[in-house]
Amino acid sequence: MHELSMADAMVKTVLDVAEKNNATEVIEVTIEIGKLTMLNPEQLKFLLDVIVENTLLEGAKINIEEIPVELNCNICEYKGLADMDDSDHYLAIVKCPKCGERNVEITTGRECNVKNIKIEKEEEV
Ligand SMILES: [Zn+2]
Numbered sequence: 001m002h003e004l005s006m007a008d009a010m011v012k013t014v015l016d017v018a019e020k021n022n023a024t025e026v027i028e029v030t031i032e033i034g035k036l037t038m039l040n041p042e043q044l045k046f047l048l049d050v051i052v053e054n055t056l057l058e059g060a061k062i063n064i065e066e067i068p069v070e071l072n073c074n075i076c077e078y079k080g081l082a083d084m085d086d087s088d089h090y091l092a093i094v095k096c097p098k099c100g101e102r103n104v105e106i107t108t109g110r111e112c113n114v115k116n117i118k119i120e121k122e123e124e125v
Pocket residue numbers: 073074075076077078096097098099100101
């Protein structure tokens with residue numbers, strides 16, 4: 001499952017950062033998901049909640065931000081939001097909303113990052 005491997009990788013990234021910073025607890029995590037990744041945010045959130053059990057991330061607030069698809073059209077030079085037919089979730093066709101061409105350069109929408117991590121640190125004595 002696509003979501004599961006992504007969720008797993010994200011939790012590893014966050015835990016890695018938390019450990020390097022001597023975190024005692026992770027309070028909040030913000031994740032960016034581009035629409036083109038075809039990840040289902042609800043499913044991802046659900047999986048994350050399961051994976052984080054018994055880790056530093058348990059109880060952390062997990063925010064998922066969806067990044068819309070934007071493009072630069074190579075035909076009419078339109079720049080902006082894509083016209084996406086997402087009726088079929090697994091086969092996204094990105095087209096220029098102005099001229100309808102598929103000869104476009106996608107500028108955003110492929111993100112899959114851990115954007116922000118808030119941690120609690122051990123008090124220095
Ligand atoms: Zn165009």
